Amino acid sequence: MTTDSREDEWREDCAPRRVMELFSTKWTSMILHVLQVRHDGAARTGVLHRSLPGISKKMLVQTLREMEASGLITRHVESTVPPAVEYRLTPLGGRFVGLVDLVYDWGRMNADALDLLQDRATSRRRTADGAPPLSESRT
Amino acid sequence: MTTDSREDEWREDCAPRRVMELFSTKWTSMILHVLQVRHDGAARTGVLHRSLPGISKKMLVQTLREMEASGLITRHVESTVPPAVEYRLTPLGGRFVGLVDLVYDWGRMNADALDLLQDRATSRRRTADGAPPLSESRT
DNA sequence: CCGTATCCCTTACGATACTG
DNA sequence: CAGTATCGTAAGGGATACGG
Numbered sequence: 001m002t003t004d005s006r007e008d009e010w011r012e013d014c015a016p017r018r019v020m021e022l023f024s025t026k027w028t029s030m031i032l033h034v035l036q037v038r039h040d041g042a043a044r045t046g047v048l049h050r051s052l053p054g055i056s057k058k059m060l061v062q063t064l065r066e067m068e069a070s071g072l073i074t075r076h077v078e079s080t081v082p083p084a085v086e087y088r089l090t091p092l093g094g095r096f097v098g099l100v101d102l103v104y105d106w107g108r109m110n111a112d113a114l115d116l117l118q119d120r121a122t123s124r125r126r127t128a129d130g131a132p133p134l135s136e137s138r139t
Numbered sequence: 140m141t142t143d144s145r146e147d148e149w150r151e152d153c154a155p156r157r158v159m160e161l162f163s164t165k166w167t168s169m170i171l172h173v174l175q176v177r178h179d180g181a182a183r184t185g186v187l188h189r190s191l192p193g194i195s196k197k198m199l200v201q202t203l204r205e206m207e208a209s210g211l212i213t214r215h216v217e218s219t220v221p222p223a224v225e226y227r228l229t230p231l232g233g234r235f236v237g238l239v240d241l242v243y244d245w246g247r248m249n250a251d252a253l254d255l256l257q258d259r260a261t262s263r264r265r266t267a268d269g270a271p272p273l274s275e276s277r278t
Numbered sequence: 279c280c281g282t283a284t285c286c287c288t289t290a291c292g293a294t295a296c297t298g
Numbered sequence: 299c300a301g302t303a304t305c306g307t308a309a310g311g312g313a314t315a316c317g318g
Contacts, residue, residue, distance in 0.1 A: 016242075019243065020165075020168060025290080044300095057300090058291075070256045071256060081299095082298090098245075099249070107155050107158035113234045117211075164310080185279070195311070220279090221279040222280055222281090222318085
């Protein structure tokens with residue numbers, strides 16, 4: 001697993017890089033996860049909004065649009081008043097939920113590792129001389 | 140299979156969100172992966188640069204700095220002329236390589252899913268036919 | 279060879295206000 | 299309730315040139 005076998009394709013379009021693009025949009029993974037895990041694959045706009053603390057209305061809708069365009073979810077409109085819209089995971093979307101859960105689970109099981117990470121945002125201001133920690137040769 | 144078990148903590152600082160922050164910097168995961176898989180945990184700057192097609196010098200160094208500050212890698216300077224700098228994975232960094240490989244492996248094994256994704260870049264245009272996959276009934 | 283400093287552009291994201 | 303339209307900011311990231 002840690003071995004790359006024979007795939008050292010590091011071109012722009014390799015699988016690894018393409019997967020990461022999924023995570024490049026802040027809310028995509030959370031929407032996928034929440035849809036599946038908390039709402040069993042389908043939920044209305046407002047429900048999703050409330051399930052995702054911190055998301056803005058704009059980003060919610062925008063991300064949902066992109067996800068629909070990508071084929072991760074479908075949009076179902078109830079022609080009522082007021083309108084009711086439900087978003088549902090597609091089978092394809094479901095596959096990606098697996099990935100997301102993999103990552104999230106790793107995060108939960110390795111919370112200690114996450115805690116050990118120094119926040120580079122606060123450590124912006126380090127030493128003025130910039131003395132590196134060590135200058136040792138290889139052991 | 141509720142992966143969520145009991146954790147519906149969707150606050151800003153929950154584990155899932157913190158993991159994702161790791162992936163928020165484009166090159167971090169690739170550097171981690173390449174360091175471990177292709178260079179056995181340690182490599183010099185130039186080697187890393189050549190191992191990562193597409194990365195700019197600026198982003199290489201900048202990302203390495205952030206990773207060092209985070210505690211993912213260490214920097215070892217050979218006081219020679221010309222200078223030789225080696226970056227080495229820390230045990231903490233090693234743990235995150237596990238995560239990265241998990242994701243990359245998923246990508247390789249699910250390349251077909253990645254292929255099925257519609258490129259949302261083309262969905263720039265709006266309106267027009269805009270025929271949503273509508274499921275209920277016709278509008 | 280290693281690293282820094284600019285310059286500049288693109289984009290993600292958020293706040294807010296407005297329509298149906 | 300659902301969605302759109304603007305506006306504004308910050309950050310990511312590349313190109314390039316310079317210095318040790």
